[in-house]
Amino acid sequence: MIRYGPIFCVVLLLVSAFYFQRTKRVHMIHQISGGIFFIAFILMLFNFYYINAYGAYLYPSFLSQVLGFKVISTLSVLVISVFYMTIAAITWFSNYSLRKYIDPSKIPTYYSLMHIMNAAITIVVFTDTFVTLYVAYVIIIMAAYHMIQIKNKVAAPYEKLRFLTMNLFGLFLLFVGLAMMVYKTHAMDFEMLHAALNTFQSEDANYYTLSMTLCIVGLGVNGVLFPFFAWMPDLFATTPAPLSAQLSAVTIKISPIVMMKLVFSGYGITLFNALHLNSVLVILGIASMLSGSIFAIHQQDLKKMIAYSTISQLGYVYLAIGIGNEYGIRIALYQLLAHVVTKAAIYMSVGSMYEQVGTTEIKRLKGVGKQLPITLGCFALGAISMVGIPILPGFITKWNLSLATLTSGSVIPLFVILISAILNATYYSTDYNQWLFWS
Structure with a gap:
């Protein structure tokens, strides 16, 4: 399982994003999300130890072709580990603050988008294939835009439009x-x-x-x-x-x-x-x-x-x-x-x-x-x-x-x-x- 840690993290984030959209237990979403990122962080630490002990490893040709995950190295695992650790801390902070900005009914959508975006971020960090990287990059930008679009107390329609326009131009x-x-x-x-x-x-x-x-x-x-x-x-x-x-x-x-x-x-x-x-x-x-x-x-x-x-x-x-x-x-x-x-x-x-x-x-x-x-x-x-x-x-x-x-x-x-x-x-x-x- 440790060898397939990056794949497991992507699947876990996508499955949880689907679950958040189906659940009405808003009070549990913060804890579940934080727990998922903490588990992903721990898994990546084990992955990092595994690579240091046995060296970088290759994935089977099927996974290499589908996701472009060819060589899993210490650098990519280190980057995503720091990302997961930081996101877990942000999620803990969100448990106390997010409801002050966003209507509780919108919180499941917010977390679904956040998990989709971070699944795409994981793919970008590990993939070596142009098509997969570009598609994941587009998903990141669009998920970020829809998260920004969620109604909050300080609306900024012009800034949102400028974000979308300029980032699509960059893409x-x-x-x-x-x-x-x-x-x-x-x-x-x-x-x-x-x-x-x-x-x-x-x-x-x-x-x-x-x-x-x-x-x-x-x-x-x-x-x-x-x-x-x-x-x-x-x-x-x-x-x-x-x-x-x-x-x-x-x-x-x-x-x-x-x-x-x-x-x-x-x-x-x-x-x-x-x-x-x-x-x-x-x-x-x-x-x-x-x-x-x-x-x-x-x-x-x-x-x-x-x-x-x-x-x-x-x-x-x-x-x-x-x-x-x-x-x-x-x-x-x-x-x-x-x-x-x-x-x-x-x-x-x-x-x-x-x-x-x-x-x-x-x-x-x-x-x-x-x-x-x-x-x-x-x-x-x-x-x-x-x-x-x-x-x-x-x-x-x-x-x-x-x-x-x-x-x-x-x-x-x-x-x-x-x-x-x-x-x-x-x-x-x-x-x-x-x-x-x-x-």
Whole structure:
């Protein structure tokens, strides 16, 4: 059973989604959902131990053809384990807060969509097949849209429409980019694509540059890469806190994961650098880091500030991918997983503040630290991690990313990382936010 853990998790999530739609016992749905994600997390831990003990393993040809689950490795299991752990915590938080945002009659639909979305996320993490990956990606976007559509106290019809329009546009660009690769190479998965590109001809450089650029832009729209993040901040400021935590901490991370697969498993580092696509991703990553932080500084709403912070923090991931070496991919993956945990903690902390005070406007949160010291302590811990205080995950990312930029022979990103850390400290500063909350 341990070997088939990923398949079992997908089936369990889909079956439970069907059950939620059929049950009227709303009070049990939170506990069932949280229990399912906790079980999935434990199963993935056993899977991780199994791979460390016996090595990565292959699935039978039938499962490989249907889902594209070919090689189950430690990295994919590690990613999904962190996802499940975080979602279990968000579900626990939802047990106390979701009914304050959503009509109880809508809660079964909300959880059904959430389980379908996370089943699709699991497939994207493990699959190597283009068709399966793309279909699962579409399901993720559409499930997220319908979750956003569920009526809540702060309606945002324009933001919802912009989310759907821009993300469908991103999916279209990704489809065209992948279709161009398949047409030229006849490859249907990353392994076949990599093998086909080993015979790369220089006259095809523009063709492969264009196809990969379309994929990067399409994924960038879904993954809030500069300058395609317009749909995200206003929307995340108005969605229920549990949904904001799910979308920001987990769902939005699928784009950089797919990008990593394309860059390192599909094109390969050598070809990606030869086409100078790494330079483009470095520039866009730097722009995301700086623009997200600059916009965050000027926000008066705490949830919107955190949304812009997400843009900045994902910029580190894109910069690390763009560095174009194995060191960079490790840092990108570490930053992605660190951000999953810290961002979920921050959104849940802010959600708790909102439920007690009734607002997320920063000036009106004065004194909330006295009322909710543990909540604000969790918020502060996540904030100083993102600033890059030593020992915490954010510092580890910034330090190693700085070393990776030096390894690549470029010093400009090093100065940008320093400037970004200063900007992070500015909008998470003690005298602007934490002091205001404690006073």
